[in-house]
Amino acid sequence: MTGTDGRNWPRPTPETAVYWDGCRDGRLMIQRCSACGHYQFYPRLVCTECMRTPVEWVQASGRGTVVSYTVVRQAISDAYAAQVPYVVALIRLDEGPTLMSNVIDGDPERMTIGMPVEVVFEAWSEDLTVPMFRACD
Amino acid sequence: MTSLRGKVAIVGAADTEVGSVPGLSATGLCVDAVHRVLEDAGIAKSQVDGLVTCNSMAEPYMYHAEMIAEYLQIFPRYCISVGAGGGTTFSILHHAASAIVTGLCDTVVIAMADSLRTGVSKTQAMDMMASAGHPQFESPYGPTIPAFYALIARAHMETYGTTPEHLAAVAVNARQHAARNPRAQKREPISIDDVVNSRLIADPLRLLDCSLVSDGGAAVILTSAERAKDFPHPPVYLLGVGEGHGHEHISQAQSLTTSAAVESGRRAYEMAGLGPADIDVAGLYDCFTPVVLIELEDLGFCAKGEAGAFAAAGELGLGGTLPTNTHGGLLSHCHSGNPGSMFALTEAVTQLRHQADDRQVKDAEVALVHGQGGIMSSHCTLILGTEAGG
Numbered sequence: 001m002t003g004t005d006g007r008n009w010p011r012p013t014p015e016t017a018v019y020w021d022g023c024r025d026g027r028l029m030i031q032r033c034s035a036c037g038h039y040q041f042y043p044r045l046v047c048t049e050c051m052r053t054p055v056e057w058v059q060a061s062g063r064g065t066v067v068s069y070t071v072v073r074q075a076i077s078d079a080y081a082a083q084v085p086y087v088v089a090l091i092r093l094d095e096g097p098t099l100m101s102n103v104i105d106g107d108p109e110r111m112t113i114g115m116p117v118e119v120v121f122e123a124w125s126e127d128l129t130v131p132m133f134r135a136c137d
Numbered sequence: 138m139t140s141l142r143g144k145v146a147i148v149g150a151a152d153t154e155v156g157s158v159p160g161l162s163a164t165g166l167c168v169d170a171v172h173r174v175l176e177d178a179g180i181a182k183s184q185v186d187g188l189v190t191c192n193s194m195a196e197p198y199m200y201h202a203e204m205i206a207e208y209l210q211i212f213p214r215y216c217i218s219v220g221a222g223g224g225t226t227f228s229i230l231h232h233a234a235s236a237i238v239t240g241l242c243d244t245v246v247i248a249m250a251d252s253l254r255t256g257v258s259k260t261q262a263m264d265m266m267a268s269a270g271h272p273q274f275e276s277p278y279g280p281t282i283p284a285f286y287a288l289i290a291r292a293h294m295e296t297y298g299t300t301p302e303h304l305a306a307v308a309v310n311a312r313q314h315a316a317r318n319p320r321a322q323k324r325e326p327i328s329i330d331d332v333v334n335s336r337l338i339a340d341p342l343r344l345l346d347c348s349l350v351s352d353g354g355a356a357v358i359l360t361s362a363e364r365a366k367d368f369p370h371p372p373v374y375l376l377g378v379g380e381g382h383g384h385e386h387i388s389q390a391q392s393l394t395t396s397a398a399v400e401s402g403r404r405a406y407e408m409a410g411l412g413p414a415d416i417d418v419a420g421l422y423d424c425f426t427p428v429v430l431i432e433l434e435d436l437g438f439c440a441k442g443e444a445g446a447f448a449a450a451g452e453l454g455l456g457g458t459l460p461t462n463t464h465g466g467l468l469s470h471c472h473s474g475n476p477g478s479m480f481a482l483t484e485a486v487t488q489l490r491h492q493a494d495d496r497q498v499k500d501a502e503v504a505l506v507h508g509q510g511g512i513m514s515s516h517c518t519l520i521l522g523t524e525a526g527g
Contacts, residue, residue: 001272010273042274042389068295068393070287071340072279077263080279088280088339090288090388100275100388113295130277 006079009128016043018057023129028062028119030097031055041097062119063136064093071108087111091133105134142408143525145234146365146372147357149178149246150486152479155353155471156322159255163193166250166354166473167205174246174356179369185358187215187245189233191225191475194265195256205248215242222510223422224380225249226478227517231378233359243360249476250354269512271386283347283425285387285512287339290427292393294341296442301341303445304426305332308345308468310453311423315465317496322349323469346426351471355479357486362525373489376503377411377520379404387512398435398507398516405518406437410526411503413437418488418498419459420481420506423466432507433459436518455496463488463496478508482519489523 003009012020019042022029031040033047034056040048047055069089075081087103089111103117117133124130151173153166161169167190175182188211190202198204201218205211215236219229226249233245257265269285270276293299309329315321327345335344365372381397381404384390406412413436421432430444438459439447447453453461464470464484467477485504487493503522509515 002267008267008270008272008276008279010277012273016273042271068288068292070284070291070342071337072281072284073337073339074281074283076266076279076281076284083279086279088278088284088288090393098388100270100278100280102278113291 003124005124006077007124009124015045019043022059023121023131024127026121028060028131029057030060030093030095032058039095039097041093041099061094064091064117064133066090066103066111066113066115066117067092067098068113069103069111071111089133091117101131101133103134104132139238140408141234141238141378142376143374144362145237145359146362146374147486147521148360148365148368148370148372149174149358150483151177151356152320152483153250153354155320155351155473157254158252158352163196163250163252163256164204164208166252166352167193167248168208170250170354170356171205171209171246171248174248174358177370178358180244182209182211185211185244185246186213187233187236187242188213189229189245189247190218191220191249192218193251194261194474195252213242215245220475222475222515223424223478224508224510224515224517225475226482227506227508227519228380228515230359230482230519231380231517234375234378237359237361243364245359246356247359248354248356249479251474251476252352253350253474254352256352271388275386275388281339283342284339286425286427287342288387289393289431289513290341290425293427293430296394297445298442299430299445301333302329303430303449304341304346305329306448307423307426307429307453308332310448311462311466311468313454314463314496315469318465318470321465321470322351323465342425348424348467348472349469351473353471353473353480354476355483357482370490371523373486373521373523374525375519376522376526377405377407377409379408379518381516383514385511385514390513394431395441396431396435396509396513396516398432398509398518401507401516401518402436405520409520411520415503416459416505417501418463418485418504419461420485420504421461422478422481422507422509423462423468424472424477426468428509428513429461431513436505436507455498460498463493463498478506481506481508485521489521
């Protein structure tokens with residue numbers, strides 16, 4: 001949905017509320033199957049590996065590596081135009097699952113595949129905090 | 138499982154004007170496509186008992202196929218509208234062929250059109266862009282559609298050494314073909330240098346790596362092989378069809394560089410009893426240049442990682458081993474959204490009827506067309522031929 005700043009704000013659902021609540025508290029929450037130990041993201045009702053329930057919530061290390069990335073030169077909408085050029089990346093968390101995020105606080109021209117990154121949290125409103133990543137050692 | 142091989146045929150194919158067509162709404166284009174295809178097949182609308190459409194973004198209706206039937210006062214017994222992105226068109230043909238073989242209907246019109254160039258407001262365009270990503274886990278990060286494909290291109294370059302010039306060769310090939318197609322939207326020649334020096338949109342993709350934004354529609358008529366002999370044009374038989382579905386969102390893809398085209402292709406080849414070496418002419422979905430490279434590899438036309446060199450060697454040209462997108466493709470002929478791959482299908486029919494004039498592939502008897510929708514998400518491969526086979 002379009003947020004008050006014009007950006008695309010996520011609208012949490014009952015299945016994802018723990019994730020977004022975690023972000024607001026500065027914790028990146030992912031799921032781990034209590035039966036087979038499989039880690040998964042995005043949040044789901046069942047384990048995609050063994051289809052068993054319940055899946056438990058665990059705090060991820062927040063560290064991962066860049067699987068692929070692009071530098072967006074033409075923004076998706078006016079609300080994102082001020083950020084151009086911005087980096088959209090796929091990041092494999094150390095626990096295994098892959099997620100999409102922005103890589104911020106660095107020179108977009110120095111991005112590389114395989115580079116290590118860590119999560120940082122960006123408050124978009126009083127209720128909404130969005131996880132971002134930045135380069136780390 | 139009943140094989141569809143040789144049991145149905147395309148007996149009509151037609152395109153509307155494409156490119157910038159401000160004189161017609163999206164609905165008007167769809168109706169125009171139906172009108173033209175009935176004329177091509179030489180039948181009356183009363184002979185149509187199946188109608189399949191996809192919804193329009195510019196002018197959506199809750200029940201689009203019913204809307205088009207109502208507009209034309211057609212009263213089918215099989216009537217659906219479907220949406221699965223660029224793979225929609227061929228998946229629909231798969232389903233419509235099954236409907237004919239199982240007796241749901243006899244003669245199906247598949248018609249699709251949209252007005253993305255002149256019929257879409259800025260708000261609609263932004264909503265379309267934002268809706269491509271996962272609403273919670275992708276869209277907040279501002280990924281454009283080119284950005285999604287840029288992630289794929291970057292991974293292919295990193296893994297296989299694919300270069301910007303390899304990507305550019307796909308765009309140059311499409312333009313060379315479009316130059317021979319008077320109906321194409323973009324016909325002025327371009328060079329590799331033009332592509333690699335065009336404006337960056339989402340690294341490594343540049344403006345000329347991206348497909349067009351167009352108005353346009355197309356339609357085909359499908360019927361049983363027995364009935365197909367009664368139509369004015371030689372039938373184009375469906376020899377093989379297969380689908381593969383890998384994911385919806387690119388962040389959930391099992392691989393960025395290998396797609397479910399592997400499965401869709403294998404299923405289509407198996408049904409047809411044919412392989413990549415039997416294909417005379419191809420239509421490969423080319424919303425962005427890297428997509429063609431991955432399709433060439435996943436459909437078995439080259440080994441994994443070698444499609445860049447294959448394209449750069451001119452193998453996709455009229456004199457190459459696999460003339461591809463001879464109409465100019467989404468990159469240079471037109472891209473009107475979900476209907477986009479229909480033009481590869483009507484081009485395949487034109488090629489197999491040997492009516493492609495300056496761009497005719499000599500003695501073409503077997504064509505492969507491949508569509509993909511989403512972000513390399515849903516794939517459908519069709520193999521078509523001039524003979525129904527044994």
